[in-house]
Amino acid sequence: MWSFETDAEFQQKLDWMAAFVRDEIEPLDYLFPKDETYNVNNRALMAILAPLKVRVREAGLWACHLPPEMGGGGWGQLKLALMNEILGRSFFAPTVFGTAAPDTGNAEILAHFGTDEQKAKYLQPLLDGDIVSCFSMTEPQAGADPKMFTCTATRQGNGWVLQGEKWFASNARWAEFLIVMVVSDPEVSVYRGASMFLVPTKTLGVEFLRNSGMAFEEAEHGAHAYLRFNDVKLSDADLLGEPGDAFKIAQTRLGGGRVHHAMRTVGLARRAFESICERVQSRTTQGDVLARKQMVQADIADLWMEIEQFRLLVMQTAWKIDKYNDYKVVRQDIAAAKVLSERVMVSVASRAIHLHGALGISNEMPFGEWLLWGHALGLADGPSEVHQITVAKEALGVVAPTENLFPTEHIPSGVQRIRAKYANELKLPGHRRGWLEQ
Numbered sequence: 001m002w003s004f005e006t007d008a009e010f011q012q013k014l015d016w017m018a019a020f021v022r023d024e025i026e027p028l029d030y031l032f033p034k035d036e037t038y039n040v041n042n043r044a045l046m047a048i049l050a051p052l053k054v055r056v057r058e059a060g061l062w063a064c065h066l067p068p069e070m071g072g073g074g075w076g077q078l079k080l081a082l083m084n085e086i087l088g089r090s091f092f093a094p095t096v097f098g099t100a101a102p103d104t105g106n107a108e109i110l111a112h113f114g115t116d117e118q119k120a121k122y123l124q125p126l127l128d129g130d131i132v133s134c135f136s137m138t139e140p141q142a143g144a145d146p147k148m149f150t151c152t153a154t155r156q157g158n159g160w161v162l163q164g165e166k167w168f169a170s171n172a173r174w175a176e177f178l179i180v181m182v183v184s185d186p187e188v189s190v191y192r193g194a195s196m197f198l199v200p201t202k203t204l205g206v207e208f209l210r211n212s213g214m215a216f217e218e219a220e221h222g223a224h225a226y227l228r229f230n231d232v233k234l235s236d237a238d239l240l241g242e243p244g245d246a247f248k249i250a251q252t253r254l255g256g257g258r259v260h261h262a263m264r265t266v267g268l269a270r271r272a273f274e275s276i277c278e279r280v281q282s283r284t285t286q287g288d289v290l291a292r293k294q295m296v297q298a299d300i301a302d303l304w305m306e307i308e309q310f311r312l313l314v315m316q317t318a319w320k321i322d323k324y325n326d327y328k329v330v331r332q333d334i335a336a337a338k339v340l341s342e343r344v345m346v347s348v349a350s351r352a353i354h355l356h357g358a359l360g361i362s363n364e365m366p367f368g369e370w371l372l373w374g375h376a377l378g379l380a381d382g383p384s385e386v387h388q389i390t391v392a393k394e395a396l397g398v399v400a401p402t403e404n405l406f407p408t409e410h411i412p413s414g415v416q417r418i419r420a421k422y423a424n425e426l427k428l429p430g431h432r433r434g435w436l437e438q
């Protein structure tokens with residue numbers, strides 16, 4: 001059965017969320033830069049967020065990505081998509097609703113693979129929103145190709161010693177702990193020889209070389225850490241899962257993480273689109289509002305179609321995750337949604353800049369930041385090209401090569417096949433296609 005309807009009871013919750021995000025959370029963008037959302041040391045921000053979080057809990061909407069046994073609403077991915085597109089309108093909303101990446105993905109893998117002790121120490125405070133965490137995989141010399149990772153964990157006695165560097169570790173500066181993905185067995189393929197460790201950020205030997213920011217952010221105010229591990233001593237109790245399990249574990253978090261980013265991107269793209277529509281109906285040039293210029297209308301139409309196509313793919317992907325409960329089965333859809341997140345956000349933010357003129361490109365509007373965020377979506381969790389490869393491989397995987405000289409759609413070959421099948425019938429009058437009959 002196919003349906004595009006939202007039941008009335010759930011729609012009420014969505015309406016509450018939409019009003020709450022618009023009235024209470026979107027204005028926070030005027031007070032704090034977006035990466036501050038993770039800064040648990042910012043007392044002013046925390047004082048503002050705390051009562052908002054209470055209202056979300058009272059509304060029964062805290063951590064809406066989680067099942068009830070972990071303190072969430074158990075809405076499933078399709079309803080989550082509808083919720084996340086509301087939360088995506090503001091960089092602060094996911095924190096207020098307990099659904100901020102990378103904490104969501106980190107909680108997911110702790111829940112799946114953590115020991116009871118690890119869950120008590122890290123998972124519960126993470127789910128309660130009392131701490132933030134960091135997932136650290138990328139290295140300065142290697143991002144998209146894990147075969148080039150050199151950061152290692154080496155067995156020493158009963159423990160492990162961590163040595164090497166990590167790069168662009170988001171929120172490490174505010175994180176209580178890092179989930180670090182390192183090579184633990186260099187003798188085998190990295191896909192079987194990498195492990196994950198839970199490393200409290202204050203552990204002796206964890207060095208912050210610097211915190212990089214995104215373009216436009218002031219030096220030293222960034223949230224993406226360049227880390228060095230100087231003989232950091234760890235024990236087996238710090239291992240997440242078994243040695244060699246890192247990629248298996250990573251897939252659990254990355255699949256969900258990517259599609260949740262896509263859901264939120266629908267929301268931000270729609271917000272940018274609304275700004276465009278408002279502006280072109282308000283601004284007059286050459287005797288008429290911009291909205292009546294046909295080239296502007298073409299832009300509006302194209303953007304609307306881009307966003308709606310993207311949204312439908314995201315919704316269908318969410319529906320498939322609910323149905324199959326296995327990210328592997330939905331990997332093509334997730335990869336496609338990931339690629340489109342960048343494209344759609346870049347496209348709509350670029351047009352928002354352009355159609356607002358000088359105002360659009362100025363620092364008095366948010367579009368420059370949104371454009372950069374669009375590009376970030378094409379890098380974080382892997383560059384778009386890598387995901388395009390996944391989409392293509394899956395598409396090619398279901399189509400076999402032909403054993404014939406000519407392709408299946410070759411018309412003369414098709415005529416031969418169908419004529420052989422209906423040889424008797426075609427002797428009767430009425431067959432008019434003379435082409436290639438002889």
Ligand SMILES: Cc1cc2nc3c(=O)[nH]c(=O)nc-3n(C[C@H](O)[C@H](O)[C@H](O)COP(=O)(O)OP(=O)(O)OC[C@H]3O[C@@H](n4cnc5c(N)ncnc54)[C@H](O)[C@@H]3O)c2cc1C
Nearest residue numbers: 135136137138143144168169170376379380381382383385
């Ligand atoms: C906002 C943001 C937050 C991030 N947060 C984290 C984090 O918390 N933890 C973490 O570990 N990492 C994080 N990253 C890093 C991110 O995972 C990497 O940037 C990404 O994996 C790409 O690696 P790279 O930057 O080294 O680029 P490279 O691997 O050097 O790739 C550069 C470019 O080369 C091209 N390319 C690469 N591979 C291929 C290919 N196979 N085929 C064709 N072209 C290719 C692409 O154009 C790509 O953009 C974050 C990145 C961003 C932008």
